[in-house]
Amino acid sequence: MKFWNALAACACLVSIVSARGALRAQESKATETRSVWDGAYTEEQAKRGEALYQKECKGCHGVALAGGESSPPLTGGAFLSNWNGLTLGDLFERIRKTMPQNAAGKLNRQQNADILAFVLSANKFPAGKTELSRQTEFLKEIRFEAVRRDQKK
Amino acid sequence: MRGPGENAGADSPMPPRKAPGGGFVRLNVDDLPLIKPPYGTITAINLDEGKIVWQIAHGETPDVVRNYPAFKGMNIARTGQQTYNIGTLITKTLVIAGEGQVTTTADHPRGAMLRAYDKATGKEVGAVYMPAPQSGSPMTYMVNGKQYIVVAVSGGPYSGEYIAYALPSAGE
Numbered sequence: 001m002k003f004w005n006a007l008a009a010c011a012c013l014v015s016i017v018s019a020r021g022a023l024r025a026q027e028s029k030a031t032e033t034r035s036v037w038d039g040a041y042t043e044e045q046a047k048r049g050e051a052l053y054q055k056e057c058k059g060c061h062g063v064a065l066a067g068g069e070s071s072p073p074l075t076g077g078a079f080l081s082n083w084n085g086l087t088l089g090d091l092f093e094r095i096r097k098t099m100p101q102n103a104a105g106k107l108n109r110q111q112n113a114d115i116l117a118f119v120l121s122a123n124k125f126p127a128g129k130t131e132l133s134r135q136t137e138f139l140k141e142i143r144f145e146a147v148r149r150d151q152k153k
Numbered sequence: 154m155r156g157p158g159e160n161a162g163a164d165s166p167m168p169p170r171k172a173p174g175g176g177f178v179r180l181n182v183d184d185l186p187l188i189k190p191p192y193g194t195i196t197a198i199n200l201d202e203g204k205i206v207w208q209i210a211h212g213e214t215p216d217v218v219r220n221y222p223a224f225k226g227m228n229i230a231r232t233g234q235q236t237y238n239i240g241t242l243i244t245k246t247l248v249i250a251g252e253g254q255v256t257t258t259a260d261h262p263r264g265a266m267l268r269a270y271d272k273a274t275g276k277e278v279g280a281v282y283m284p285a286p287q288s289g290s291p292m293t294y295m296v297n298g299k300q301y302i303v304v305a306v307s308g309g310p311y312s313g314e315y316i317a318y319a320l321p322s323a324g325e
């Protein structure tokens with residue numbers, strides 16, 4: 001009897017482990033397929049972000065996000081390559097924790113998400129139907145890809 | 154009435170106003186830059202003669218180009234990089250400059266390289282790894298007979314930092 005119980009416990013464990021494995025595989029698949037090319041923000045949000053950008057960021061990064069004497073551009077090859085392969089969560093945290101440089105942390109999460117949406121729109125990443133989240137955990141699931149993956153095939 | 158001179162000189166129409174934030178246009182064809190490489194160069198010019206002595210592509214080929222599927226199996230020469238601020242350090246024999254873009258290659262993890270070139274020929278003579286692109290010009294100094302190169306780096310999630318490299322002493 002003990003033997004059968006142990007066997008049943010083993011089988012149960014195996015099924016839990018495999019279910020977990022399947023879940024993890026599903027999660028990583030979802031993570032892999034979501035990128036800035038999948039409409040990560042809305043046009044409305046980018047408009048809100050633009051107003052905030054012009055007020056809070058323009059002074060250093062320029063009207064057209066081209067950068068200044070001691071601030072990097074937020075568009076173009078160097079910007080795209082510096083963030084390529086990372087996530088929107090990383091970019092969001094960089095903005096949230098260190099910007100604006102003279103008053104880091106001044107803006108709330110929603111404002112930072114709106115500004116990030118504007119930066120994405122200025123880089124010609126497509127808008128979508130859902131607003132960019134203000135939660136870092138969700139943003140970490142959206143990969144920053146300089147070029148569209150499906151076009152690489 | 155239409156005639157010669159229309160739309161020229163004082164008649165020329167006002168240039169279109171740039172849309173705010175729309176300054177960046179992806180000049181890409183199938184995700185590859187429209188511009189023929191090199192994307193960035195260092196050029197040595199003889200000022201007495203006004204002639205180019207040498208010109209080299211500076212910077213690793215960007216990941217999006219190097220990993221482009223259609224180029225698989227092809228040997229793509231180093232393209233250099235488009236960057237917004239690389240400053241050079243010139244010594245008696247060398248030109249030293251860091252890369253301005255992040256790359257990930259078989260030779261180094263995600264980061265950029267600080268490169269040294271022979272000043273007379275432009276031939277690369279050495280390179281060391283930096284965790285982020287160069288964001289300020291390198292400079293060099295000597296303390297107790299040991300030579301150092303210090304460079305400012307930052308970019309992407311990497312905040313500004315100075316990194317000092319010590320050169321091997323004679324006999325090391």
